[in-house]
Amino acid sequence: xxxxxxxxxxxxxxxxxxxxxxxxxxxxxxxxxxxxxxxxxxxxxxxxxxxxxxxxxxxxxxxxxxxxxxxxxxxxxxxxxxxxx
Amino acid sequence: xxxxxxxxxxxxxxxxxxxxxxxxxxxxxxxxxxxxxxxxxxxxxxxxxxxxxxxxxxxxxxxxxxxxxxxxxxxxxxxxxxxxxxxxxxxxxxxxxxxxxxxxxxxxxxxxxxxxxxxxxxxxxxxxxxxxxxxxxxxxxxxxxxxxxxxxxxxxxxxxxxxxxxxxxxxxxxxxxxxxxxxxxxxxxxxxxxxxxxxxxxxxxxxxxxxxxxxxxxxxxxxxxxxxxxxxxxxxxxxxxxxxxxxxxxxxxxxxxxxxxxxxxxxxxxxxxxxxxxxxxxxxxxxxxxxxxxxxxxxxxxxxxxxxxxxxxxxxxxxxxxxxxxxxxxxxxxxxxxxxxxxxxxxxxxxxxxxxxxxxxxxxxxxxxxxxxxxxxxxxxxxxxxxxxx
Numbered sequence: 001x002x003x004x005x006x007x008x009x010x011x012x013x014x015x016x017x018x019x020x021x022x023x024x025x026x027x028x029x030x031x032x033x034x035x036x037x038x039x040x041x042x043x044x045x046x047x048x049x050x051x052x053x054x055x056x057x058x059x060x061x062x063x064x065x066x067x068x069x070x071x072x073x074x075x076x077x078x079x080x081x082x083x084x085x
Numbered sequence: 086x087x088x089x090x091x092x093x094x095x096x097x098x099x100x101x102x103x104x105x106x107x108x109x110x111x112x113x114x115x116x117x118x119x120x121x122x123x124x125x126x127x128x129x130x131x132x133x134x135x136x137x138x139x140x141x142x143x144x145x146x147x148x149x150x151x152x153x154x155x156x157x158x159x160x161x162x163x164x165x166x167x168x169x170x171x172x173x174x175x176x177x178x179x180x181x182x183x184x185x186x187x188x189x190x191x192x193x194x195x196x197x198x199x200x201x202x203x204x205x206x207x208x209x210x211x212x213x214x215x216x217x218x219x220x221x222x223x224x225x226x227x228x229x230x231x232x233x234x235x236x237x238x239x240x241x242x243x244x245x246x247x248x249x250x251x252x253x254x255x256x257x258x259x260x261x262x263x264x265x266x267x268x269x270x271x272x273x274x275x276x277x278x279x280x281x282x283x284x285x286x287x288x289x290x291x292x293x294x295x296x297x298x299x300x301x302x303x304x305x306x307x308x309x310x311x312x313x314x315x316x317x318x319x320x321x322x323x324x325x326x327x328x329x330x331x332x333x334x335x336x337x338x339x340x341x342x343x344x345x346x347x348x349x350x351x352x353x354x355x356x357x358x359x360x361x362x363x364x365x366x367x368x369x370x371x372x373x374x375x376x377x378x379x380x381x382x383x384x385x386x387x388x389x390x391x392x393x394x395x396x397x398x399x400x401x402x403x404x405x406x407x408x409x410x411x412x413x414x415x416x417x418x419x420x421x422x423x424x425x426x427x428x429x430x431x432x433x434x435x436x437x438x439x440x441x442x443x444x445x446x447x448x449x450x451x452x453x454x455x456x457x458x459x460x461x462x463x464x465x466x467x468x469x470x471x472x473x474x475x
Contacts, residue, residue, distance in 0.1 A: 022349070023349065024349055024350070041349065043402050044306050044308070044402060045306060045308075045373075045374065045377050048304065048306060049374075051301055052301050052302055055301045055302070061301070062301055063297065064293060064296045064297065064304065065293075065297075
């Protein structure tokens with residue numbers, strides 16, 4: 001488990017990446033357990049760009065099969081806080 | 086001499102505003118190089134030059150709005166430098182700016198007609214950055230030289246020339262442009278519509294296998310497979326890869342697929358993916374990503390706006406199964422894809438759940454009929470059953 005501080009820092013980085021891809025997204029009122037695509041207009045190209053951005057920011061490998069795990073903020077936090085296998 | 090004119094950057098564009106020159110008088114330009122940034126109702130477009138040579142004169146000033154076809158600059162082409170033109174002849178094209186004079190807010194006599202301006206390279210650079218045309222300025226420096234302060238002053242009093250102002254009412258104007266193009270399409274083009282359901286099982290299986298081997302930065306989206314299949318099918322039914330101009334169908338040799346891209350602030354553009362039939366899926370994907378990014382950032386190139394020979398639209402992710410599009414004139418066909426849905430599918434006498442997609446064709450009955458249109462959709466279907474050959 002990561003500490004709260006780490007979690008907040010990770011969250012901030014994720015929201016920043018999201019904001020770069022969807023500048024109109026209200027990231028401050030984002031609901032953490034609802035899919036990004038249900039909250040703002042993200043198409044498959046945007047989502048791919050988001051995954052690429054996560055890969056570059058956090059140096060994680062994200063296979064296509066794992067995409068659904070990154071569809072919500074909570075999902076991203078769970079994946080990125082967990083130790084890499 | 087070659088004239089650089091205000092290009093048509095899409096159906097029904099009648100005029101454009103010069104945002105800035107990317108080159109100065111005396112600069113060398115190569116065919117295909119960006120020479121200017123032009124603002125249209127839809128976006129700011131980087132305009133490529135169609136000639137190679139030296140820029141003799143920049144006639145239009147940043148901020149000027151001129152009709153399509155207006156001569157904006159004169160280029161002395163490389164192979165014609167020894168024709169012995171006199172200075173008088175060299176500036177003659179100035180007289181060919183079409184009357185009625187486009188809205189030019191400055192007094193014509195206020196600009197120096199010949200020779201380079203007195204100004205430092207720093208001032209020149211700042212002028213470009215601020216989008217200010219220094220030739221319209223009264224210099225306050227030694228011997229009338231234009232100073233950095235002159236540029237700043239001009240930038241401060243000329244807010245109408247700055248970018249945010251140009252972009253402010255773009256929303257409204259984009260709506261008007263789409264309205265004009267689509268109204269023209271429905272007024273002039275006798276559309277016919279066909280659709281077919283395509284089994285996407287093989288394509289999706291192939292794609293997820295291919296993406297497993299690819300690093301995240303090189304993965305493909307299924308949309309790219311659809312675009313490639315359409316481009317290849319156009320080779321088989323080339324009469325759909327045609328432009329209708331002045332009552333005639335003119336077949337295009339090359340296949341440039343217009344891809345409808347929705348913009349975040351509303352509206353859409355459909356710039357071209359050049360030579361989509363000849364690119365590998367990887368290259369097509371890279372170009373597609375780049376195109377979407379630039380379309381949304383408002384930095385498309387003129388050739389991308391004016392070149393599409395047929396358009397593909399995919400509304401799939403917004404949750405609809407079928408889209409019957411409106412043809413974008415002067416093109417004569419448009420293919421629409423809905424979202425991929427799982428449906429019962431009968432194959433070899435068995436009912437199985439399969440991912441399927443609805444492909445539709447809107448086509449111009451002046452150029453093709455339903456029989457050829459049907460063959461075209463069948464060809465797209467056939468190609469998607471063999472994704473490894475795309």
